[in-house]
Amino acid sequence: MRHNRGDVLVRAHQLVSRYGLGALTMRRLGAELGVQPSAIYHHFANKQTLLAAVAEEILRQGSRARTCERDDWTGRLREVCSELRDAMLACTDGADVVATVWAFGMGAQAPAAELEDVLRDAGLDDGLALVGSRTLLHYVFGHAFEEQTAIQAVAAGAVERDLASLPDFWTGLDVVIDGLRARLP
Structure with missing residues (x-):
């Protein structure tokens, strides 16, 4: 199954939310998505850019008027x-x-x-x-x-x-x- 950047980000955020930062590895994220870890690099250049996207998602979900x-x-x-x-x-x-x-x-x-x-x-x-x-x-x-x-x-x-x-x-x-x-x- 092909995933887009949003799918990867949602799953990465879920991993951190449920289990903490230590659970966010490319290997585990790949397993969660049913893909090889290398497939994640099509959407995020490295773990740091993925982590940055997760941080932005944390802030987005918490935003208020x-x-x-x-x-x-x-x-x-x-x-x-x-x-x-x-x-x-x-x-x-x-x-x-x-x-x-x-x-x-x-x-x-x-x-x-x-x-x-x-x-x-x-x-x-x-x-x-x-x-x-x-x-x-x-x-x-x-x-x-x-x-x-x-x-x-x-x-x-x-x-x-x-x-x-x-x-x-x-x-x-x-x-x-x-x-x-x-x-x-």
Whole structure:
């Protein structure tokens, strides 16, 4: 059976969602699709480009319409950060996948660009908007990664931890936003 790029991406996303990033190998993906692993390379040049497509799919599936007004820059930041966090948490190892692809500069750039735009609209210059966007991303990536790791470890019985002991996402986000607000002209 012939598969198209979309079929391969859907199955790759399913593998990561169900079993985690470690399950995404070309061999396993080929087996899932009933093809030789080399057939996947007709659609994706290498595993990195496949992973980038999976990251974009994670973000696409988690996207939501914006509800905050343009002049409510703190609300807009919260919306973007919340959407990113929820999208990553909806997929096993989603934080690892999205953060890795973003760090490699291979994709998952939309949240960063949107955060920069919001910060520029708020009045920060280009340099501070870039630093602020990266700081927010690092916070969201790190928090989501910690949440996913703790949830998976507890579910596997590897650790006993009260998940309520995780740091509050919203309080931490407000601390970062307060710091950005202090930099406004």
